[in-house]
Amino acid sequence: MLLDESGAGIGVADKASVHHASTPLHLAFSSYLFDGAGRLLLTRRALHKKTWPGVWTNSCCGHPAPDEPVAAAVSRRLVDELGLADVTLDLVLPAFRYRAVMENGVTENEMCPVFRGLVAGDPEPNPDEVDSFEWAPWAEFAPAVLAGARPVSPWCALQVAELWAFGPDPLTWPTASPAALPPAART
Template sequence: MTSDEHVVLVDGEGNPVGTAPKSTVHGDDTPLHLAFSSYVFDAAGNLLLTTRAAHKLTWPGVLTNSCCGHPLPGEPLPAAVTRRLSHELGLTVESVDLLLPGFAYRATMANGTVEHELCPVYRALAAGPANFNPEEVGSVRWMPWKEFADQVLSGELEISPWAREQVPQLVALGPDPLRWPVGDPAKLPPAARL
């Protein structure tokens, strides 16, 4: 990330209302902004989990889904997913599919830092191994989807607040993550329809 990387600010209906430097948007009064979450699978349906780097501003050291990030102004979300998977995990992907076009969340850390995102969720299929960037990621591991989802739903596995909200919605798409139906891009927030 460059120091002048900007995120897209959105209103409550998902319309773009401007941009702001990424370095300034995460605090105790974080404005709603456009982001994405991605779940990377291998050909056997195993999920790539990551632990966030210990020096991250939000949820440092927390286990989470494969990769999250922010599209640059004017950048289509699938391109942002591909860019961040390459940067954070050294991954090349075979495909990037929209799953949950309207997902949004707001979560507050113990220190008062707020994450407030309109955050469509994507599935990506890995074309090779992960080689994570320690500036972004503390560790990685693969886990069968059902095992992961069962542990999240039972509360046995502690994960990021956004993934905890996303997993039940993904489970509702069916038991096989490689066969989940692709979401309707017309249901993306207006700021993400590029």
């Protein structure tokens, strides 16, 4: 879903045709999945991905389909990418936005609400999407990212900075109102 600067929908485009040097602003999402001990599920993007192949990042990212509620899109992608169903999701960063440019010029330009979820057990990654995964204690991972000692995707680094402000225990972070989502995501 293509967006204007206010976050309102202005059209749709195929995901494969959108990511290039002049990527238009579009709607996406990120999710951070934790276990009961507060460990974050990190994933390494598949090596053939167009954007940031082989880079470690948060649990799951993606794009909602036209008219698909964002939380439903997150749930769909968690099943598709990680084999994780029935994850309870909480909206934590409703208005996150970023722009990042790869060395080859391919650009990400997204309004990207961020969700937290709690899971038990390991995922079963889809190799078309995820190369590998690991569990990292949030209280160690976040400071390492903020210090530049743990390389991650550009969106993950920016999101970690905002999430860390909520405190070291991800299970106690405040939830956000869906009314704070970009207008196109309020379906």
